Amino acid sequence: MLRFLLRRSLGAIVILLIISAVTFFLFYAIPRNPALLACGKTCTPDQLAIVEANLGIDKPVPVQYWEYMVGIFTGRDYPIGHCPAPCLGYSFTDNRPVLETILDRLPTTLSLAVGGAVVFLVVGLAMGMLAAWRRGTLLDKSLSSASLVLGSMQIYFLGPLALALLVHNNQVFSQPKYEPISEDPMAWFGGLLLPWLVLATIFTANYTRMARATLIEQLREDHVRTARAKGMSRSTVFFRYAWRGSLIPIVTIFGIDLGSLFGGAMITEFTFNLPGLGRLAVDSVTKSNLPMLMGVMLFAATMIVLFNILVDACYALIDPRVRLA
Amino acid sequence: MTTNSPFLTVDDLRVHFSTEDGTVKAVDGLSFEVARGRTLGIVGESGSGKSVATQAILGLHSRETADVSGRITLDGDELTGASERALERLRGNTAAMIFQDPLTALSPYYTVGRQIAEPYRKHRGASRREARERAIEMLGKVGIPHPAQRVDDYPHQFSGGMRQRVMIAMALVCDPDLLIADEPTTALDVTVQAQILDLLMELQQEFGSAIIMITHDLGVIAGVADDVLVMYGGRAVERGTVHEVLAAPRHPYTWGLLTSMPRLTADVDKELVPIAGSPPSLLTPPPGCPFAPRCTFVDEVGDGRCATERPALPEGRGAACHLTEARQRTLFGERIRPRLA
């Protein structure tokens, strides 16, 4: 088990190296010279050279990449400031190490993503179980059709709609805002409730359908029939046997969905104007803040890879065949 | 057949499934009895209804899709129409089941000890500890070495034969009076099959249960059964003691099974005599005898009765066939037995 996790972590490092290299070369290959932007409208070649040196982009790209990677472990000194390890670059637009800004914004995105995931897992799986338990009934059919309708929604459609209907017109929810959980947990909860629901809506439908389908499939499994044949009650058969078997496909899909979950969280915070990583990324693009954009990309990739390792560890918890292999 | 105290009586059992294409008559009018301490072998090919019928005894078919009718009486208790609760009390307790493939029939997520202990706790109200002790005892009984250690292993850590032993331990943990074994050795190698069949017979001696052994293999039937029921197209076509059915079979379908089976002692220069055609559709079964379209003796009966009239299976020893008993014997002696020599 420990070996398995260690091996997965090694693999993750290789993946992150590849991602970092690809993003790095992609960004620095774009024709727009960030120094030119930073330098302003009246820019002489001499001034430009100084700005380039300040930004650290006067050297060949591979050398820059190497310095960047070393910086992650040792920290870097820029002409205008120090960037302590782990240094993901230095933003010249707001004169701060990139990571500091990211860590400022992280709690919003993390709250959104984790909270949204809790909502859609609880609601989606519960509805899926209900549909499977009562399969073929009107309840099953209405749950299935409802999930189909909700599943075809998009955040940028649902978000403004909910905002207009439930906040501005009827005041069912308070205006979405981010309040750190450490300062006021109730305000944190109240401010994020609507964004969570909106983010969860598009995922819930998927999980309802999937939980229903895998449960019905599991109920047809031989070992479930055996459990019935030895006199286990319907609920024991359902929850102890069929549900246990459904966890593997559900966890697998959840692992695949992690990327879109973070993507969805970023779109949601943009829709509700919350100060998270999504906004940060969009702002960085409009301001051509390349170091920041690069940092956000790398950070997000790291998070997704880490969560994937966690998902893999879940397999081992669920399935003894994985654990003992 | 010894019929003085039938422990299980199945009378005119029908199991129909509604599908998009129509009603599948998987079992269509089946009657049989099993006495305590006896083994009934039910033999038939795929689609004959043998598994469907026995699962109906334990009420394992979903009420939404399957339409079960007829009477099933176990030890005097009427099972048809019994509540789900009553059936739950019965399953794994008075009547238990062993399935074909022990790899898929055991849950991969729980230790074998837990799976064996579960019915014991439920039906006997045993504590976790008592149930675990019992599981270890049962593992030992079915011949698993080091049961006290293996009790905490998962099914995938056992070999195929050992897994089937675990299945048997699980089925016998509450000392059931009726054991239904559905092709228990089909997925196993021949040397392991022999071990498992021996084990089942030994345990029957010890526990005195009635056993229903479902199989497609006449050889297995010959080895373990006392009585035999031959099924075809959802109906029983022949019934008798194992010796009666194998040594002097009456139904042309049973003859076909015997002549199409390669045997270790048969003359290899003789061609096997297969049964022509394929099994009947269960959606639109032939109106008369289900075997008539494949039967080579239809002309012996004459006047087209085989195609129009469904032959009844007599009580006790006999075959569901329009040929007279005397004719059945003569035809077997003259035409079939020489082919088997």
Add this chain to the structure above:
Amino acid sequence: MTTASTAHEGPTGPEEAAGAAGETPPALMTVEGLTKYFPIKGGFPFQRTVGAVKAVDGLDLVVREGESFGLVGESGCGKSTTGRLLARLLEPTGGTLTYRGRDISHAGRKELAPIRSEIQMIFQDPYSSLNPRQTVGSIVGAPLEINGVNPPGGREARVRELMDTVGLNPEHYNRFPHEFSGGQRQRIGVARALALEPRLIIADEPVSALDVSIQAQVINLLRRVQREHGIAFLFIAHDLAVVRHFSQRIAVMYLGKIVEVGDRRAIYERPRHPYTHALLSAVPEVDLGPAMAEDRDAGEDTPKERPPRRERIRLEGDVPSPSAPPSGCRFRTRCWKAQDRCATEEPPLVRIEGNEEGHMTACHFPEAGTVLLE
């Protein structure tokens, strides 16, 4: 069967005739020291080969022109791998495969191309080995098309002829596999294998997925094809009665090795290897009992109870893992005759004393070789 000897005195089939005439047909495929190891990956931090499943581990056999050679054994003994090696669907790890005098052990795609049409395979599962989107006509005709064969009268005529040969209605040329029953599907597989008039057909458990009554139809078909077309068969099966019915020479495999090989009579009536003995005695047989010899109107007089069961040899335990086979004789862990020598010295597959010509047994302490099934 009266007695074994009389059955052999009167040559009834072409197979017996060939055997009785004493002319051994030339070797078609010669296998020497064949091995196939499948690597086991593992280790930390980087995966590497930490062991091997020795599926086939030193196999010698000869398949002669036009004969049916049977390969029996329990699951995991390597019989299917052997079949795939002989068809060169797999490349051997070691040893040589000689097909009609040519070494094809490591032959490449191009070298194998002409041989591919001469060696065909029939698979176990008639459901998954046929493409559901192709008509029977195109499935059976595919080998002709791939090899650019244009038989006189055209491909379609040839395919219809093949369908007729295997007992399928040629009018069903344009039907799809799902419109056929399991037995008929296996006939399609046989027709496809016959399309290029092969010299060798490797049939891997061709009837084990079929019901008894259907199984007999396919066995009879294969027997007819084998005799009439003079095609050599490597017939792989776990069912000893089926193999006995189909093959003239039989090899018994255990854990990647042949433990005994010989003609049908030697293997089934005078087996010398304890494993062959155990296998045979484990087969559940329909013993037709004394009523068979009685008057045919025995009906009511038939004894009501079954006769006492035949004495059986019961093997203990399971087959060991092919990744760590026992030292010396592989069967020794389950053998009731095993002694110290068996653990240290691997018995060679040879004609041991008392064996007839062509009967070879790999055992230090063989059985007496008394008549078993008579």
